Amino acid sequence: MNFTVIEAVGKKVKILDQTKLPAELVYNNYDDFRDIITSIKRLEIRGAPALGIAGAYALAVACEAEVDVDFEHFKKLIPDIANEIKNARPTAVNLGWGVDCALRAAYDSKAENIEQFQKILWDEALAILNEDKILCDKIGVNGEKFLKDGDTILTHCNAGALATGGSGTALSPIYAAKKVGKNIKVFADETRPLLQGARLTTWELMQEGIDVTLICDNMAGVVMRQGKIDCVIVGTDRVAKNGDVANKIGTYTVAVLAKEHNIPFYVALPYSTFCQDIERGEDIPIEERAPEEITNWGGVQTAPEGVKVYSPAFDITPAELVTAYITDKGVTPGKRK
């Protein structure tokens, strides 16, 4: 990629500040883990895979500061630090997962002193980052086969490189297709209320030299009817056992439109996102966002004071609307006829 979401630079962690996109490209270098926590809270870095990596690096940075103690005492300090990091975004499962991975690697190691323990944490964070890169690339290779030279893809929200340590999930097949010489164009839904499509997806595709056109969410229907779209690829937060897909609000509408226009609808995801403990989409709780995200923009009031707002954070696309699931371990057909 022509940009880096997160990486270690010496004993510092360099994070691309996504809150500044698309107006400015700003990298922050952190050597205090509490600044990384703030960075996570402020959404400078977001996206499940990227947060896993950030969690591991935050732990590595935190342990660099704890040097004026003996090794046994040092090890006792770690759990509290780990919890503090995990609590930066308590509902972001991958953040805790990244912290726990790094922690387990260090505790399970034969580290005999602080220096060795610290080194294992840095190594493990890098390993998580590199594994994610490989995983993204595998999704790309598996998805690229569905894209023909000259195709135009519609995507919703941002399931791209900016959400991962690698080339993304939904956008990875597009990058992979470009790599093998296919000319691919993209239409990006702006994705209200938080505009991840407008702010992030268009930005990263432009960085990579992919021809991208921004539309409002309510224009997806007309571009499909005009024959502009060859397939849809989206990411997902989780997939229930029956294949129902939870993803950013608006995904379901796009899936209905894709079926109506006989356009394939693909969901790209790490194989691990297939949920083993939730049977069906309707069992997934749908969290609601704050009304202000819709009633205010850039300090301007866009709806009457006190208006009722319904703002589900995501929706459920039934398996019957999915053509196929593209994962790092291969492609699973959906139930769409």
Add this chain to the structure above:
Amino acid sequence: MNFTVIEAVGKKVKILDQTKLPAELVYNNYDDFRDIITSIKRLEIRGAPALGIAGAYALAVACEAEVDVDFEHFKKLIPDIANEIKNARPTAVNLGWGVDCALRAAYDSKAENIEQFQKILWDEALAILNEDKILCDKIGVNGEKFLKDGDTILTHCNAGALATGGSGTALSPIYAAKKVGKNIKVFADETRPLLQGARLTTWELMQEGIDVTLICDNMAGVVMRQGKIDCVIVGTDRVAKNGDVANKIGTYTVAVLAKEHNIPFYVALPYSTFCQDIERGEDIPIEERAPEEITNWGGVQTAPEGVKVYSPAFDITPAELVTAYITDKGVTPGKRK
């Protein structure tokens, strides 16, 4: 209605400044027709029927200023003034229609002096306003029959009282249903890019005591799937001879979703909006809006510099997706099976 879009107050014209909504309720009183032209250009007043009324009133105001000439000279001044008003928004057909109506009434009259001519212009403007009120109410009465007590209606954009001299087109059946004691709720799409739903539809429904909930355009699918919506009512800019409907961008997507969920999809319109000179929807040219409406909001840049944008101002809903057309002259069935 609990507010007035446009009316004469003495020899002045009072216009509700819709650019200040929903934050402030401001009425401007104009006694210079050039200020009314500016008001039209600034979209203080908008909507086809309301612009027709504004055009007629602007002409009446203009002619009040021309008193230091003889009657023959006076009549020669009028065509240029009329053109200046029409050019405030050259593509708004109704604006020109309103000006021409008033002009014809005055020229065809037996006015023998400036005072009589002026009076006819004021009377004709009022007649246009009153006719529009009656027309809106007829749409309401004809549409109200489709609404059951307790129903929830989804609407897109603003085809309400704020766009007319009366109770609106798409929203008129809702007001009529309330009048006969039915309890009706509404979900309003915010309607990107210009947010007419968020800014105007919610505001006017709240003024009238109707229970309204604001959603982003991309949430229409999920609320339908959740069983929250009993029918959809939208307005239209024009209907082709074959029944295809041109309306605000996003209407087509709502129509596809309504069909998928087996929810009736109604189009409310003055009977005169049925086009006799355009055969099919695909013959209606689709104008594109400025990219900045999508890439900037409240002075905040929301998309990368130089990003490509596709922003059609409206879309075409084929007659096959329309359950019925609700007009002042009765109800015409659509082609949806």
